[in-house]
Amino acid sequence: MNRHVHLNDQQLLAYLVHELYLVHELPSGQREQTAAHLQDCPACRARLERLAQATADLTTTLHAVGKQVPTTPARSWENVSRRWKSQRTRRDTFLFRSLSALPLRHVATLTVLVLIVAGLAGLIHTLAVTGPALTNATPTPSPTPPASPSPLPGPLPRLSPASQAGPVSVLILGIDGESATADKLHPSDEIDALMLLHLDAESKRAFLLSIPRDLYVEVPGYGQARAGSVYGLGERDAASSGLTLARETISTTLGLPTQRTVLVRFDSFIGLIDTIGGVDVEVPHPIDDPRFPGDYGGFDPLVIPEGRQHFDGASALRYARTRVVPAPGFDRAFRQRQLALAVHDRVTRLDLLPDLIAQAPALWSEIAGGLETDLSLSAVIDLALLATNLTTDDITTAALDECCTVEYTTSAGARVLLPQPDEIETLITRLLEEGR
């Protein structure tokens, strides 16, 4: 601080608080410099005096008001102790229940639940990284594979399959509830989000890799297509299944053996968040999106104030979907990572487990209707047991973004992302090594 430059309000205030309350909030040296300037400068001295008077007036006013607020501690204690007791009883009941063996079906349901939550949490993350489709011109790709060879780099490399004793990879496909009807899971067959969940039992590590739906992949037996449409190709072919075709395709593209596939509908995610009682998210900047799409066309303006917010399922999904960027870095990817962590946090927090056990059947029926998977129940339980051992820190997240892809326009005019095999291999190797 230059002692010849006048003091601003913040500096005066800091000095005043320091002198009045002996609060040590001034950086070292600043008190002396401020004092030296005040000695030389009558104008700043006068301002300091007025500020001191204002602060004193404010303080006495607030205390005068405070004294007039009537307090009835006895009535308050009655309510507080009743509510506190009921909380303690709930906790004790849970401890008792967990000590005496829980019914086996509850354990099974709970573990299934944890896996699904881990998957859904990651799914939201995927949504963030994949973002909007790059083109609106070709929303549904032709089921016919391109006839002519495309100017793609040569065949994608395949890494030698690793030993399958420990690690397991699950491909998670997300489909938007808006494009799916109640009675049919996937009428459009277009996948909105793809993610690979890799769990390693031995090292207790996991990674979630987001895969853009516009990634232009080599589909075994079909030629090339966008990753988001591979499931549909498989479903429309009587001889194959969408889940299997998607899994084989992604497995080949990544050079990583992938054992299982789960397809989830987004609106089951809404139900899930509601069932766990919502999530708490710290919103760093207010959100104002006047052009947020409405349920029935048109706009449904979205306004979210800053600060800690409690979201139910529907508002969490809106928070994740809005495309406004109120501050640099506060984009969809950021918000959806926040939600992923919030869901994981809430479910792994111990004090939520009694509620979840009680609600497990409801939660399961909530999710089951929007779920399709080739996982067996025992496999789910194995995975879920592993997932419960992980903390948020054990899960590495990554995306096949510009690090491993280049933008490209196909001869049909569709804008896609071409995978870069060498960079993908490097990324996967790094992710696998971080797990050790």
Add this chain to the structure above:
Amino acid sequence: MTQDLIARALAGDEAAARELHDAHYPAVLRLAYMLLQNLQDAEDATQDAFVYAFEHLAQYDPARAAFATWLKVIVTSRCRDRQRRWRIKWLSLQALTEAGLEPADETPAHQPDVVLDLVGVQQAVWEALNQVPRKSRQALILRYYGGLSYPEMARALGCSVSTAKSRVVYGHQALARLLAQETRTETGYHGYHIGDVP
């Protein structure tokens, strides 16, 4: 003393918990009243804060803050939750009105319900304070009534330390401007203006 009561409350001693509650209740309730300006809401927020505090008593760290300060940070955050709900209610009322429907004739929940007896300077300062924008007003209250440090304010308000500081500075400036206007409307208060940087 407080530490001893906390240890006993942690072990489930209700008498100790009650002693803690009764000792800190007035200060916590008064802070909540300043922030919300409604006694009923302030009482609810205070009860929420105590229930939370007793449930999470194990998390209280005496090395970080006095017990009273810890309670004040908690109650501030409960007050903010309540205000958020008001805003949502207010927004839906507005939507109702815009749709051409009359909302039920209902006094908004956050009208002052304590008749204050203030005179002269204090009356003028209190009236001016209530016109300071909410975030800066709350910052001034936490600072000069709650006695919170900037890092504690930041935690209570869910903002950064520098935001907390700038809200206090802005609050002072707004208050000074409002009181300078008061002088012109001749309320009897002499009024002051800190003055701009020369």
